[in-house]
Amino acid sequence: MMNGLLLASLVLLSLAILGSMFRLLAGPSIPDRIAALDTIGILLLATIAVIGMLLRTTAYFDIILLIGILAFIGTTAFARYIERGVVLESGDDREHP
Amino acid sequence: MNPETIGSILESVIGIVVLIGALISVISVIGLIRLPDVYLRSHAATKSATLGVLFILNGAFLYFWIFEDHFSIKLLLGIVFVFLTGPVGGHLNGRAAYRSGVSLWKGSVRDDLKEDLKRERQERQEGRGL
Amino acid sequence: MITYIRRAWAVMKLFVLFNRELFLSSYAVLVQIIRPRLAIRPGIVEMKTRLRSNTEITLLSCLICLTPGTLTLDVAHDGETLYIHAMDIEDAEELAESIRNTFERAIMEVTRA
Numbered sequence: 599m600m601n602g603l604l605l606a607s608l609v610l611l612s613l614a615i616l617g618s619m620f621r622l623l624a625g626p627s628i629p630d631r632i633a634a635l636d637t638i639g640i641l642l643l644a645t646i647a648v649i650g651m652l653l654r655t656t657a658y659f660d661i662i663l664l665i666g667i668l669a670f671i672g673t674t675a676f677a678r679y680i681e682r683g684v685v686l687e688s689g690d691d692r693e694h695p
Numbered sequence: 696m697n698p699e700t701i702g703s704i705l706e707s708v709i710g711i712v713v714l715i716g717a718l719i720s721v722i723s724v725i726g727l728i729r730l731p732d733v734y735l736r737s738h739a740a741t742k743s744a745t746l747g748v749l750f751i752l753n754g755a756f757l758y759f760w761i762f763e764d765h766f767s768i769k770l771l772l773g774i775v776f777v778f779l780t781g782p783v784g785g786h787l788n789g790r791a792a793y794r795s796g797v798s799l800w801k802g803s804v805r806d807d808l809k810e811d812l813k814r815e816r817q818e819r820q821e822g823r824g825l
Numbered sequence: 826m827i828t829y830i831r832r833a834w835a836v837m838k839l840f841v842l843f844n845r846e847l848f849l850s851s852y853a854v855l856v857q858i859i860r861p862r863l864a865i866r867p868g869i870v871e872m873k874t875r876l877r878s879n880t881e882i883t884l885l886s887c888l889i890c891l892t893p894g895t896l897t898l899d900v901a902h903d904g905e906t907l908y909i910h911a912m913d914i915e916d917a918e919e920l921a922e923s924i925r926n927t928f929e930r931a932i933m934e935v936t937r938a
Binding site: 599600602603604606607608610611613614617618620621627628629630632633634636637640641643644647648650651654656659660662663666667669670673674676677678680681 | 703706707709710711713714716717718720721723724725727728733736737740741744745747748751752754755758759763765767769770772773776777780781783784785787788789790791792794795797
Binding site for chain 2: 847851854855858859863865866867868869870871886887890891892893894896897898899901902906908910912914917
């Protein structure tokens, strides 16, 4: 019972990742692609949690944390890049339009 | 009721929670594909997807706590982290999109930010000219 | 001592309120998405807030972001106007008023207890 439900949710999550892949490739503007990339990261995290439950192992929890952190940092860096043209900068935020 | 039945009922409940999470994720990705502009898409993507993933992670947390006797701080930390960062990422992305000039969907009913942003930029230009 | 207990109670209330809002509005957004014809009126609404300190405004904009259907796009430099992108606007004043009545009041109870 449990395994069947977990497998079904694994299939659904893979479909969701495929769908966001479409938006990643097709998205007309760069922010679209960033949103899609962020979604893929978060869905990957969920997929790994489900796989961990299926295999009854706690070994993958580090990876969940790691992907969560990296997906956020990636989104932040991309957003700053398209807003200002640079990722890291010095000085006051309000100086730049 | 013997412990075995209770165990299998709990197992099914956790499985259903995980399945609900997966369904919410799929629906929000349908929104990501279907909605007409960046801002609407990020409503669907960053928040409903976050909710779905929270369901799945909570299910995993309960599963390992009840059946494997493993109270996982790492998983709890992951839940808190997703909860905090998902919406912040959505905000940064939306702000960057607006400031880099991605236009709103043509069916939008109002836009209070446009005038204010224009005025702000003009003021800054004048301030720099002086 | 009493202050601390009152503040902890206010935090609990904020958390419960927030979870309720999260579920209700997630449901609303998901229904909008799977409806065959899109019937949405999106737009950007400005909202004046009574909160002043940076902590309070950050908390408020995070909570608005976390509720599906509303997204904080920007905060004006005067520090008292939030620009919110909403998915389905019936009445802009009503939307701002409802945020003021729920989140803003709950945050005030936490920070100014």
